[in-house]
Amino acid sequence: MTYTLEGATGTWEIVVGLEVHAQVISQSKLFSGASTLFGGEPNTQVSLIDAGFPGMLPVINHECVAQAIRTGLGLKAHINLESRFDRKNYFYADLPQGYQISQFTHPIVGSGVVEIELSDGSTRQIGVTRLHLEQDAGKLLHDQDPKRSFVDLNRAGVALMEIVSEPDIRSPEEAGAYLRKMRQILRYLGTCDGNMDEGSMRADVNVSVRKAGEPFRTRCEIKNVNSIRFVTQAIEIEAMRQIEVWESGGSVDQETRLFDPARGETRSLRSKEDAHDYRYFPDPDLLPLVVEQAWVDELKAHLPELPDDKRARFQTEYGITAYDSGVLVAEQAMADFYESVAKGRDGKMTAAWMTGDFFAALNRTGKAIEESPVGADKLGGMLDLITDGTINGKIAKEVLETMFETGEAPLEIVERKGLRQVTDTGAIEAAADEIIAANQDKVEQYLGGKDKLFGFFVGQVMKATQGKANPAIVNDILKKKIHG
Amino acid sequence: MMLTDLTIAQAAEGLRKRDFTAAELTNAHVKAIDALNGRLNAYITVTADQAKEAAAQADKTLSAGDAPTLTGIPLGIKDLFCTKGVRTTAASRILGDFTPTYESTVTANLLANGAVFVGKTNLDEFAMGSTNLTSAFGVVENPWRRNGDDTPLVPGGSSGGSAAAVAAHLAMGATGTDTGGSIRQPAAYCGIVGLKPTYGRCSRWGTIAFASSLDQAGPMTRTVEDAAIMLAAMAGHDAKDSTSANIAVPDYRAACGRSLKGLRIGVPAEYRAPGMSAELQAVWDRGVAMLREAGCEIVDVSLPHTKYGLATYYIIAPAEASSNLARYDGVRFGDRREGASLNELYERTRHDGFGEEVRRRVLVGTYVLSAGYYDAYYLRAQKIRTLIQRDFTQAFESVDVLLTPTAPTAAFGHNEKPEDPVQMYLNDVFTVPASMAGQPALSVPVSLDSTGLPLGLQLIGRHFDEETLIAVGSALEKAADFTARPTFRAGAAA
Numbered sequence: 001m002t003y004t005l006e007g008a009t010g011t012w013e014i015v016v017g018l019e020v021h022a023q024v025i026s027q028s029k030l031f032s033g034a035s036t037l038f039g040g041e042p043n044t045q046v047s048l049i050d051a052g053f054p055g056m057l058p059v060i061n062h063e064c065v066a067q068a069i070r071t072g073l074g075l076k077a078h079i080n081l082e083s084r085f086d087r088k089n090y091f092y093a094d095l096p097q098g099y100q101i102s103q104f105t106h107p108i109v110g111s112g113v114v115e116i117e118l119s120d121g122s123t124r125q126i127g128v129t130r131l132h133l134e135q136d137a138g139k140l141l142h143d144q145d146p147k148r149s150f151v152d153l154n155r156a157g158v159a160l161m162e163i164v165s166e167p168d169i170r171s172p173e174e175a176g177a178y179l180r181k182m183r184q185i186l187r188y189l190g191t192c193d194g195n196m197d198e199g200s201m202r203a204d205v206n207v208s209v210r211k212a213g214e215p216f217r218t219r220c221e222i223k224n225v226n227s228i229r230f231v232t233q234a235i236e237i238e239a240m241r242q243i244e245v246w247e248s249g250g251s252v253d254q255e256t257r258l259f260d261p262a263r264g265e266t267r268s269l270r271s272k273e274d275a276h277d278y279r280y281f282p283d284p285d286l287l288p289l290v291v292e293q294a295w296v297d298e299l300k301a302h303l304p305e306l307p308d309d310k311r312a313r314f315q316t317e318y319g320i321t322a323y324d325s326g327v328l329v330a331e332q333a334m335a336d337f338y339e340s341v342a343k344g345r346d347g348k349m350t351a352a353w354m355t356g357d358f359f360a361a362l363n364r365t366g367k368a369i370e371e372s373p374v375g376a377d378k379l380g381g382m383l384d385l386i387t388d389g390t391i392n393g394k395i396a397k398e399v400l401e402t403m404f405e406t407g408e409a410p411l412e413i414v415e416r417k418g419l420r421q422v423t424d425t426g427a428i429e430a431a432a433d434e435i436i437a438a439n440q441d442k443v444e445q446y447l448g449g450k451d452k453l454f455g456f457f458v459g460q461v462m463k464a465t466q467g468k469a470n471p472a473i474v475n476d477i478l479k480k481k482i483h484g
Numbered sequence: 485m486m487l488t489d490l491t492i493a494q495a496a497e498g499l500r501k502r503d504f505t506a507a508e509l510t511n512a513h514v515k516a517i518d519a520l521n522g523r524l525n526a527y528i529t530v531t532a533d534q535a536k537e538a539a540a541q542a543d544k545t546l547s548a549g550d551a552p553t554l555t556g557i558p559l560g561i562k563d564l565f566c567t568k569g570v571r572t573t574a575a576s577r578i579l580g581d582f583t584p585t586y587e588s589t590v591t592a593n594l595l596a597n598g599a600v601f602v603g604k605t606n607l608d609e610f611a612m613g614s615t616n617l618t619s620a621f622g623v624v625e626n627p628w629r630r631n632g633d634d635t636p637l638v639p640g641g642s643s644g645g646s647a648a649a650v651a652a653h654l655a656m657g658a659t660g661t662d663t664g665g666s667i668r669q670p671a672a673y674c675g676i677v678g679l680k681p682t683y684g685r686c687s688r689w690g691t692i693a694f695a696s697s698l699d700q701a702g703p704m705t706r707t708v709e710d711a712a713i714m715l716a717a718m719a720g721h722d723a724k725d726s727t728s729a730n731i732a733v734p735d736y737r738a739a740c741g742r743s744l745k746g747l748r749i750g751v752p753a754e755y756r757a758p759g760m761s762a763e764l765q766a767v768w769d770r771g772v773a774m775l776r777e778a779g780c781e782i783v784d785v786s787l788p789h790t791k792y793g794l795a796t797y798y799i800i801a802p803a804e805a806s807s808n809l810a811r812y813d814g815v816r817f818g819d820r821r822e823g824a825s826l827n828e829l830y831e832r833t834r835h836d837g838f839g840e841e842v843r844r845r846v847l848v849g850t851y852v853l854s855a856g857y858y859d860a861y862y863l864r865a866q867k868i869r870t871l872i873q874r875d876f877t878q879a880f881e882s883v884d885v886l887l888t889p890t891a892p893t894a895a896f897g898h899n900e901k902p903e904d905p906v907q908m909y910l911n912d913v914f915t916v917p918a919s920m921a922g923q924p925a926l927s928v929p930v931s932l933d934s935t936g937l938p939l940g941l942q943l944i945g946r947h948f949d950e951e952t953l954i955a956v957g958s959a960l961e962k963a964a965d966f967t968a969r970p971t972f973r974a975g976a977a978a
Contacts, residue, residue, distance in 0.1 A: 048586060052811040054579070055566045055588060055690040057725050089807050089853070091830055098810020151815070279853035281862060284696035284804055286726050 003171030005209070005236075007243040012209045014239045015216055016169035018231075020182055022161045022192035023136065023200035024067045030135050030159035031058030031101060038198055042141070042152035050157035052096030057285050060085075064159040065289065067191040068108050068133050069299050071161055074189045074306055075128050077112025079296050083132075085286045089279040093151050094138035102162075104280045107132035108289065114165075114185070115308060116177040117326070126178050127166030136160045161192065167206065167216065172232035179203060179228045184307050188332050196227050203231055205259075207238045209246070217242075218252045222259050222266055234259040238266045310335055318347025327355050333369045340376040345383055353383060357397055361404045374403045382410040394467050395419045422469045425477065431464040432457075432477050443482060454478070487512040488653040488974035492557050492710040493737075495656060499546055499556050506546060506556025510539035510600050513558040516974035517602060517654050520627075524972060526639075526649040527603040528563050528621045529571055538600040545598060554717050555598025560649040560658035563604035564611055565591045565701070566690040570601075574692045575609045575619035578812045578837025580819035588690025589722045590659060590701045597717035605658055606645030609839045610809065611666055611694040614911040615901060616644030618841040626674060626895045627652040627970035631936035637895040640670030640911075646704045647674035653974035657705040657714050661691060663698045664797050665891075665915025668927035671704055672890035672940030675929040675970065677957070678704045679711040682948045683922030684729035686715075687722030693808040695801035696727075698919050708928065708958040712736035715950065731948055739951040740958040745779040747956065750883030754790035755914060760892065763933050768889050771930055771941040774963035775887065775956065783883050787875040792868045793917040798909055799852050799865035800920075805842075806849025812837065844905065873921040876944075885956050886944040888914050890927040894937035918944045926957045930964040938968065 004011045029036055032049035049056040072079050086104040109131035117123050138156035142149050163182065169175050183194035183201060194201045203226075208219035222238060225231045237259070242252045256275070257266040305313070307329045314325040314335075328351065329335045342350040358379060362372055382399055385391045391399060391414055402413045414420055422428060435457060436443055446453040461474045487509050490498065498504055514532045521527050535558065542556035566572050566584035573579050587595065595601075608618040615638040616624040624644045626637040628651070639648040643660030647670035650658050660667035662680035671678025679702045686701040693699060703714035716737065721730040751772060756765075776782050814820030814833030821832035838846065852861035879886065891911060902908050918925040924947070927940040941960065945953035969976070 051816055053586075053817065054572070054574070054582070054584070054692045054811070055586075055688075057689050059724060059726050087807050089810060091810065091813065091827075093815055093826055096811060096816060098813060099807050277855045279807070279850065279855075279858075281803060281807070281853055281858070284727075285693075 003173065005239055005243060007247050009247050010211065012239070012243050013170060013212060014235065015167050015208045015210060015219070016175050016235055017167035017206040017219075018165045018169065018175060018178060019204040019206070020163040020165075020179070021202045021204070022071075022163060022186055022194070024064050024133075024159035024161055025191055025193060026061060026063045026067060026159060028061055028063075029157040030061055030064050030133060032157050034157065036158050038200070040154050042150070042154060044154065046153040046156065050096065050153055052098070058101060058283075060286065060289060061159065064133060065108070065291065066299055067159070068131060068161055069291065069296055070189050070303060071163070071186065071191045072109030072112065072131055073296075073300050073303055074185045074191075075109070075112035075114060075131065075163070077128055077131065078110035079291075080106065080108055080110055081291050081293060081296070082106070083108040083289045085133075085283045085289065086280045087283045090276050092137070093149065094140050094153075094156065096138070096153060096156060100135050100137065101283055101286070102134035103132035106288075114178060114181050116174060116181050118173060118177060124168075124174065126168045126174070129164040129166050131161055131163045134160050134162055167208075167219075172235045175205070175235055176228050176232045179231060181307075184330065188304055188307055190304070199226060202226055205231055205234055205238075207235055207242070208252070209239050209242045217246075218254050220252065220254065220266070221256050223256055223269060225259050230259060230261050233261065233264070234266060237264060241266060304332075314338070314347075318342050318351070320347055320351040324351040324355055331369065337369055337372075337376050341380045341383070345380060346387070349383060349386075353379070357400050361400060365404060373407050374400070378403055378410060385410055385414060389421060389423065389470065390414060391419055392421050392468070392471055394462075395421065419468060422465050423473060425473060428461065428465065428469050428473055428477050429481075431461050431469075432474070432481050435460045435464065436481055446482065457482070486975045488516050490656070491707050492554070492656045492705060492713050493707070495557060496553060496555075496713075500551075506539040506542035506600065507536065509556060510535050510558050510602065512974070513602050513653075513655060516652075520652055520654060520972060520974065524625045524627060524648050524652055524654070525622050526605055526624055526645045526652065526654055527560065528573055528575065528606050528619075528645070530603040531570055531601055532603075534570070535600050535602045542598055542600060552597045552717075553713055554594060556600060557598070557656050558600045558602045559594065559714075560603055560605045560646055560655035561591055561601050562607055562643050562646050562659050562661060564607060564661050564692045565659060566692065567591055567601065567604065570604065572604065572692070573621065574611070575607045575621055576812075576838065576842065577620045578814075578818050578833070580817075582818050584690075586690060589687035589724065590691065590718045592690075593720060594659070594714075594717050599717070602655055605643070605649050608642035608644065609842050610692065610805070611642040611661055611663060611699075612805070612841050612845055613641040614665070614669055614908065616641045616670075617898065617901060618839050620839060623898055624648050625972075627972040628675065628895060628937055629971040633935070635897045637897055637937070638673065638901070640673030640891070640895060642666040642670070643678075643704060644670045644673075647671055647676060647678070650674070650676050650704050650706060651970050652972050657703055657710055659701055659718070660704045661694075661699055661701050662915075662919065663694050663700075663801060664919045665912045667702045667704060668915050668925060668940070668942055669891045669911060671927040672929065672938065672942075673895040675938030675940075675966065675968065676704060676706050677708050677711050677929070677961070678702065678927045679715060679950070679953075680918070680925050681715060681719060681950055682729070682924040684727055685719050685924070685948065685950070687720070687725040687728045689722055689724040689728075693804075695804040696808060697804060698801060708926070708954055708961045709737060709740045711926070711957075712740055712954045729948065734951055736950060736954055739954040742951075742955040743779065744775065744956060744959050747780045747885065747952070748783050748883040749775050749780045749956070750783050750785035750879055750886045752785050752787045752790065752879070752886055752888060754787050755888040757892065757913060760889075764889050764892070764939060767930055767939045768887070768941065771887055771960060771964075774960055778959045778963060780956070785879045785883055785886070787872075787879055787917065789868060789871045789875050790917055793872055793920055794909060794913050796865040796868045796872070797912065797916040797920060798848070799861050800869065802845040802849030803853050803862050804849070806846045806853065809838075809842070809846055841905075869920050872917055876918075876921040876923055880946045884946070884952055888942045888944065890914060890940040890942040894933050894935070894939055914942060918942075922947060924948070924950045924953055926953045928957050928960050928964070929966045930960070931966065932968055938966070
């Protein structure tokens with residue numbers, strides 16, 4: 001699907017690369033023992049190391065290294081057994097050491113790939129250039145005092161993975177799909193919670209435009225965009241701005257820009273001339289980070305199944321469609337739920353109920369699947385009642401709804417409400433006789449060719465049995481009786 | 485004999501024999517400090533009260549028996565080591581009255597070994613200098629005087645306060661730190677022993693950083709045996725310092741007096757710098773003769789990249805320093821000068837807080853790391869550093885220890901300092917290469933020059949082979965029989 005923008009001088013295509021900053025899930029920070037919990041009182045999760053006190057030294061947290069390697073493996077990327085930490089030097093009040101420890105020349109993870117799927121069902125491979133580990137900065141609070149700014153160092157020193165994509169992205173939709181896929185992979189791996197609203201996943205967006213067949217033109221970097229929707233908006237707005245600049249005879253300057261969603265514009269933050277000279281050099285406080293291939297292999301062996309693999313497996317193992325399977329693997333918890341229901345049951349039927357009435361009920365109650373009042377065992381139990389003929393599909397909808405309300409087990413509801421399916425042909429025959437007798441005119445019409453009226457008779461019998469009749473038996477009996 | 489005249493080894497024995505108490509030993513040193521520190525300015529902070537309390541505790545430990553080696557021994561601590569509850573300045577205004585809530589690993593190790601800290605010793609600001617003229621807390625006077633000449637002399641640097649304190653018997657030993665010669669050169673200037681261990685031997689945690697890839701703590705004492713005793717207490721692996729070596733600490737003291745039979749001593753040709761005084765050359769030759777006498781084989785060796793050592797050092801050390809000192813910004817601790825903007829706050833705080841030499845090195849370091857200059861300076865310096873390291877590795881294939889002078893001259897007057905900072909840097913010419921390669925090195929006082937000032941020789945050893953260094957050092961010490969004492973010292977103050 002080719003995405004282009006129309007300018008006054010013709011058609012433009014856009015070129016986008018994304019830098020994702022993903023906060024690593026770990027108990028403690030990248031180089032200190034301080035906790036990483038989100039939402040603590042300001043400056044309560046700060047060690048002397050994070051605050052840059054004299055004589056303090058960083059010590060690498062191996063869990064963060066493991067998380068970076070897991071992520072690299074999840075991105076099908078090359079793991080560098082030897083990597084290095086560098087200092088990125090600049091002054092700012094949220095950066096206590098006066099430098100950020102990062103990996104500049106020797107990142108822990110090399111090139112990888114992310115496969116994205118677009119709305120038309122097509123897929124594309126987006127290259128990942130590299131992934132490296134670095135420290136997050138603290139946070140400045142400007143709204144606490146009219147004159148002064150405060151600093152909260154809780155986040156200072158928390159491990160981040162910076163995941164840099166190749167400039168392979170060609171539309172806002174692809175950028176959105178890439179970020180969703182990245183977030184899905186990170187969540188599956190348990191290496192980042194991917195919550196963009198809490199800032200634990202953020203994106204810098206590099207945008208340029210060009211005419212078809214041209215080499216890349218100058219790009220601009222839009223910093224710290226904090227939702228997928230804003231990323232797609234920012235790309236479109238920035239691309240249009242650049243097209244206008246080029247078409248009015250100007251040229252785009254390489255610079256860092258900010259996206260203002262309220263005004264729907266990007267604004268220059270600093271030009272290339274004002275760009276920091278970060279004076280990167282190897283951090284002499286840290287030895288090169290050397291990991292053993294055996295450890296990487298072990299991490300790989302314990303890697304959870306990734307979304308693409310799971311999706312493929314669901315299709316073959318449970319015979320469900322690519323679409324359903326895509327919906328079900330969107331979140332790990334959903335996929336786990338599906339599997340524990342589908343195990344030993346009809347996979348297609350499970351998928352139909354989950355993506356249908358079950359998700360609808362979750363949506364209605366505003367609950368995530370982890371908080372569902374109806375667990376996998378109850379949903380499975382309900383499906384079993386359908387399969388063994390205790391209830392029919394229509395009654396099952398009622399049972400599901402009651403389960404959501406009361407949390408009762410399905411059989412309990414069936415018994416309490418007397419919802420067992422009527423398979424007693426005598427009772428159904430009696431109901432059918434009554435209805436045929438009362439609606440002779442409709443019988444005539446039906447026999448005269450109005451086939452659709454058959455549904456009327458079925459509905460009436462079901463109504464007379466409070467919906468509990470076995471629909472197949474009702475069909476049989478009615479056909480026999482009407483046709484004689 | 486006065487208590488302040490004892491060596492650490494002698495005092496440790498006397499304390500155990502109850503010849504005197506730790507309280508008496510500490511009091512004698514506190515009194516000596518009271519009498520002389522006003523003149524020598526060796527200490528920035530004297531911790532007499534804490535020292536007396538610690539000494540009382542030491543006496544209890546001693547009477548209980550099984551006290552660790554340094555129990556009750558009064559030591560000076562270079563004011564670059566963070567000490568819990570005691571103001572730590574790095575001899576800079578920028579730290580204000582910063583009082584750490586934590587104890588550096590090295591000083592914590594010494595405290596665990598029973599040592600009594602009598603005070604924090606003066607130094608060049610942030611350990612940057614070879615004279616102690618750059619301290620924000622005033623210059624240190626070398627306790628030595630030239631014969632018949634009252635000109636105040638520099639004690640060397642940066643651990644000049646420690647050297648002066650030990651030489652003047654204001655402490656039995658002191659900690660120093662050495663980045664390019666900061667233990668060895670002041671030891672030579674003050675006629676004492678200074679040992680820079682192998683990089684990684686002592687933890688850097690809690691020591692204010694100058695140049696992280698070079699900084700190393702070590703002991704400064706009046707005898708080689710004392711240095712061995714102190715190093716054993718200071719050294720050891722520390723999980724809090726990623727560059728600390730996980731290698732067991734041997735019994736350094738046992739290496740004192742060990743036979744030197746069959747040891748090969750290298751004499752590097754490149755250290756015969758043009759312009760070396762005949763007197764220094766003669767001292768070096770005497771040292772060679774002493775070691776030959778002691779049973780060593782003398783071998784001429786070559787360290788071909790020596791001539792690049794100083795230039796390389798003055799790129800790498802400032803580069804690291806420019807980054808290490810970025811944290812002194814007035815935001816979280818230390819002195820702050822307010823400003824209308826954050827940048828103004830930084831500029832004013834750092835301009836007023838840092839002295840001229842520190843500012844110079846931060847600027848040099850910033851320059852050599854800048855885009856466009858990094859390859860020409862920093863990267864090239866790193867490559868040469870590798871070559872210097874290779875020089876040592878190759879030399880140690882054929883010899884066990886290298887013998888060189890420690891410094892090109894004896895101590896000079898406060899007013900005789902070269903105007904050109906680059907001339908000043910030449911003081912480090914013999915000490916810098918071992919720092920660049922991380923080798924352990926020991927300065928031993930050998931004789932007095934014609935003006936009556938001490939001259940030292942330097943022994944450089946293999947990585948983590950401080951024992952051989954100590955064995956050779958103690959033989960050199962014995963042969964040199966350096967018994968001269970400075971003009972200003974406890975009980976002999978002029």
